[in-house]
Amino acid sequence: MQLLRSGISLRIHAIFISHVHGDHLFGLFGLLSTFGMMGRKDKLTIYAPAQLQDILNDHLKYFGEGMTFPLAVHAINTEAPEQIYENDDITVHTIPLKHRIPTSGFLFREKMPLRNLHSRLIAKYNLPPQAMVKLKNGENITLPNGDILENETVTYLPYYPRSYAYCSDTLFSEQVIEQVKNVDLLYHEATFLTDKMEVAHQTMHSTAAEAATVAREANVKHLLIGHFSSRYKCDELFLQEAQPVFPHTAIAKELATFEIPLIPLKPT
């Protein structure tokens, strides 16, 4: 329902599920039915901890009749980071998390863009098309006179590839810090405030201050926090606790969009 409200296209071919607790999973059942109702034909792959396969098998015993498309579960390793997905634009790696059941975050990285050529240099060397392709791919080329043209002297990166890390649900984890270093945007759960630190640790969740500490130590650009316990009546309390630790913190509100701007780089 939220996906339909969001206006995001339903032409989804991969779904990433962190763990098989209901609040992270139950929306999948309706989505699969909706895909069936729409007569979807394209394969759908769900990247999730191995437990999902049994759950889906049982679900499809009762609700599999209308499945018009191939469905695959890719069981992820929740103990060590690994690349689980790649397409022309991005890669996805797992981020092992520490929760009551096997849980994994996901690190989405844009691939390095092709390099841009300094136009004045292209004119200077009168380069053939094959040489330009090599340069865009970051390679050096050999000129007709045998000189090596160093890539960096004639090309530049048009923009830095962007990155987003999704970490829910988890205890505070040093390994997460290592893995999300310098990302543009980090979503990190903040189920509790420091006043409920003990409950947070018992239930294997984080406080807002801990989420902000991960963001600060990992030197990320922006932090989104969410998954707030309903025992707190006001979301702003979480911001109040996180921002003194990490100022660039915002609340992940339902259906809100947080855009990571693509920053063009000038040739040097």
Place this chain on the structure above:
Amino acid sequence: MQLLRSGISLRIHAIFISHVHGDHLFGLFGLLSTFGMMGRKDKLTIYAPAQLQDILNDHLKYFGEGMTFPLAVHAINTEAPEQIYENDDITVHTIPLKHRIPTSGFLFREKMPLRNLHSRLIAKYNLPPQAMVKLKNGENITLPNGDILENETVTYLPYYPRSYAYCSDTLFSEQVIEQVKNVDLLYHEATFLTDKMEVAHQTMHSTAAEAATVAREANVKHLLIGHFSSRYKCDELFLQEAQPVFPHTAIAKELATFEIPLIPLKPT
């Protein structure tokens, strides 16, 4: 999620499910989890076709850990009407429907209210309290002089008990008409318009005109229609088809409330 948005209290002790298709069922999983998170202790009874028991058993294998309350499934007979529920205020009967799997509607009826006494007559006969209770319950009483005081001569009904019938999903059915006669409010599915009559019948659904015909033939006071196929881009088309057949038709919009007024009756 919709229940929370509606502002309706979560102190629910009975849930009525017509059939085990996903669009009528999947919300239950999140609701059970929410009850668990809230630490609910009260028993919950779900009235549904027998198939629900297996589905829930499998579901609770994976998600039963947080169940803090007793949960019972009352398997309903989807072939013949029967009373399945009663409390101080209402009764609930099943309404057998005709769909691709066992399906039942539900008829909610307020019980007869206690009768009101004509105050001038109470004074006239100087009645003791026990006699007044008998009269309020609709019984006759014997006066000290041996005369019978007929209930109807000294009491009146304060209001007519209200009734609501919920019928989704179903083919047009004469038996439904019989069972929902004169209800105050009928919800009847209208998945298609007459232009898709064939698809409607193949998939065992109704058209807007058929829903309106049930309302007209059953002489109900108001009709609500819903469950519209997403192939139609505008809900008003359903109203346009239904209203010439049954003018008091409205669309069951998400989160809208349709109140059946309690009409006080004057003493005669």
